[in-house]
Amino acid sequence: MSTVSTSFGDSTIMLRRNFKHTLRNPVTVFNAVLFPIVLMLMFVYVFGGAFKVQGEYVDYAVPGLIVMAITYGLGPTAAAVNGDMTKGIINRFKTMDVSHGAVLAGHVVATTVRALIADTAIIAVGFAMGFRPHANFVQWLGAIGIMLLLAFATSWLTVAMGLGAKTVESAGLATVPLIMLPFLSSAFVPADTMGTGVRQFAEYQPFTPIIETLRGLLAGHNPSSGDAIAAVAWSLGLALVGYVWAVSTFKKRA
Numbered sequence: 616m617s618t619v620s621t622s623f624g625d626s627t628i629m630l631r632r633n634f635k636h637t638l639r640n641p642v643t644v645f646n647a648v649l650f651p652i653v654l655m656l657m658f659v660y661v662f663g664g665a666f667k668v669q670g671e672y673v674d675y676a677v678p679g680l681i682v683m684a685i686t687y688g689l690g691p692t693a694a695a696v697n698g699d700m701t702k703g704i705i706n707r708f709k710t711m712d713v714s715h716g717a718v719l720a721g722h723v724v725a726t727t728v729r730a731l732i733a734d735t736a737i738i739a740v741g742f743a744m745g746f747r748p749h750a751n752f753v754q755w756l757g758a759i760g761i762m763l764l765l766a767f768a769t770s771w772l773t774v775a776m777g778l779g780a781k782t783v784e785s786a787g788l789a790t791v792p793l794i795m796l797p798f799l800s801s802a803f804v805p806a807d808t809m810g811t812g813v814r815q816f817a818e819y820q821p822f823t824p825i826i827e828t829l830r831g832l833l834a835g836h837n838p839s840s841g842d843a844i845a846a847v848a849w850s851l852g853l854a855l856v857g858y859v860w861a862v863s864t865f866k867k868r869a
Contacts, residue, residue, distance in 0.1 A: 647688030648733045652740050655680050658803055659744055666804050670834075674748070677741040678829035679802025682822055684733035685766050686797060689773040689790040692726045696777030697786035700868060719861055722777075723770040730766035749835030758832040764850040765825055769793060771857030778864040797822050821849040 655676065663672035699718070738746070750758060773790055780786035799817055800806070806817040817823055824845035831838025 647684075647691070647729050648736050651680055651684035651687055651733060651737055654683060655737060655740060655744070662803075667808070668805065671745060671747075673741060673744050673746045674834070675830070676803060677737065677746050677748075678833060679797060679800070679826050680737050680741075681734050681762060681829060682765065682800075682802065682826055683794075683797045684737045685730040685762070685769060686790075686794045688726065688729050688733055689769060689793055690787045692722055692770065692773045693777035693780065693786040693790050694783045696722055696774050697780050697783050700778055701781075701783065719774055719865060722774050723767070726770040726773065727763070727766040730770070731762065734762050734766075748833040750833050751835065754832045754835065754837075758829055761825060761829055761832070761846060761850070764847065764854075768850045768852075768854035768857065771854050771861055773857070775857045775860035775864060778861055778868060796820055797826070800826055802826055821853065825849065 658676055658680075659673050663676065666672060666675075668675040748755075772793070776789040777786045780789055799813065800820060800823040801817060802822070806814050806823060808814075809817055824842040827842040828838040828846040831842070
């Protein structure tokens, strides 16, 4: 059997294992899927009337909540990766001649798929709340591509954080900045309405151009080239940093 076939088979087994662990942990499901929906209900129905945005607030909020749904599912991944490392499970896989790449890829793919499921739930609930995107088929493909790229990038970064942390608790805490960053972006209010200092931070942090690109695509008009380029560049950069960090840490600790 070829090395590629072996790695693919091992990755499939690791993916199945990680999905079973997710389904057995209701907290993971809540954080990844249900909590972003709770946030959507709160922001649209409780706070939405206080924010001045162009058009319906639900249309403005959904792109930001899509990004939040991706980041809210990262903590359990970091904890699971660290648990595999600190409890010696990865070393057991080594004695079983399991592909090293499959161990990491299983966590990355499982987290990415979980994020896309959460985004699907956000969009579905958004439709029920009055969300009305005007994107055509190509723009929908572009929006899905951005979601997939961001989920893939943050998954690698989270796996790296989990491998680098000393304990399961610190691994979960390491993802808190990724969870909080969307709150300090244009997810819920335009960046130009924020105070000095906060506005500049919101404008130049990674998630704002990603959210603005999604917002433009779903609204049915092309986002600015600057936002689109920055969104792709940030996602690719985070993916590269996460991959290099994860692989190097894995080789040192496993």
